[in-house]
Amino acid sequence: MIVLKLKPLRFYLSSEKHFYEAIRNIFGYYPGNISLYKLAFRHKSQAEELHNGIRLSNERLEFLGDTVLSTVVADFLFRMFPYKDEGFLTEMRSRIVSRAQLNKLSLRLGIDQLIIHTQEKNNVYRSIKGDAFEAIIGAMYLDKGYTFTRKILINRVIKNNFDLTELVNTDVNFKSKLIEWAQKEKNPVEFNVVKEVGSGYHKQYVVEVVVNNEVAGTGQDYSIKGAEQNAAMKAIEFFGINGSLKAETQH
Numbered sequence: 001m002i003v004l005k006l007k008p009l010r011f012y013l014s015s016e017k018h019f020y021e022a023i024r025n026i027f028g029y030y031p032g033n034i035s036l037y038k039l040a041f042r043h044k045s046q047a048e049e050l051h052n053g054i055r056l057s058n059e060r061l062e063f064l065g066d067t068v069l070s071t072v073v074a075d076f077l078f079r080m081f082p083y084k085d086e087g088f089l090t091e092m093r094s095r096i097v098s099r100a101q102l103n104k105l106s107l108r109l110g111i112d113q114l115i116i117h118t119q120e121k122n123n124v125y126r127s128i129k130g131d132a133f134e135a136i137i138g139a140m141y142l143d144k145g146y147t148f149t150r151k152i153l154i155n156r157v158i159k160n161n162f163d164l165t166e167l168v169n170t171d172v173n174f175k176s177k178l179i180e181w182a183q184k185e186k187n188p189v190e191f192n193v194v195k196e197v198g199s200g201y202h203k204q205y206v207v208e209v210v211v212n213n214e215v216a217g218t219g220q221d222y223s224i225k226g227a228e229q230n231a232a233m234k235a236i237e238f239f240g241i242n243g244s245l246k247a248e249t250q251h
Helices: 009-013 017-027 034-040 059-080 086-097 099-109 128-144 146-161 164-169 174-184 224-239 243-249
Strands: 189-197 204-211 214-221
Touching: 017 034, 034 059, 034 128, 059 086, 059 128, 059 146, 086 099, 086 164, 086 224, 099 128, 099 146, 099 224, 128 146, 174 189, 174 204, 174 224, 189 224, 204 224, 214 224
Parallel strands: none
Antiparallel strands: 189 204, 204 214
16 A cells, blocks of 8 residues: 655645755655754854844754764664774764765755855855754754654665765774874874863763864864864864875765
8 A cells, every 4th residue: 555645734835845845855754843944054154133133043953963963873883883892983973973974965965055155155164064964953853853863864864875884994093194194294283181071971071182283173072082083083174184085985
């Protein structure tokens, strides 16, 4: 028996039919609160200013989506690789949620076509596409809840866009790559634990990587090693030193 998924009534009454269809085409469902998704695509360069001076953009949703995405990926990897240690899981998660990967994913899914931004500044915001993807995850979480979001991320995003076998066999140590590059450029580099967040099992470390006396990236994780990897990954993106990683990270 074939079950047809009917469009919700609000779709027919809305002036945002194209937006409903866009979300349906990308993620396979019609959104409930369309305002959340519209906000997710509003970059800070086109923030909407309210009467009280507050500027609305996708930054808060991006913050939420980053946390939800990291949690879903961590849970997925934990179950997928039951005998791998924390270091392996940390690096695998970093490879999936890296800004470079999310930027490419946004392009592949067509998310970049919906972002509202200031055109002339598009090339300045190197993370604009990945940021929008995370903001959408934040909107999805608020609209549909964690269980629904986890299902969409695993079944429609991770399984369809990432080759886990290839990721496992790809050796990318962001800290080592950054140090290697810094040595060639004769730039001093150091990693500093600047803060600890939470306590007990929930404690996370915040690490800054300083290159040539400039803070080039900040990372946070449950281990210092993981935080250093995340900080190094952001520094690599900050300096645009993807040439040496291109063959290893593109899928």
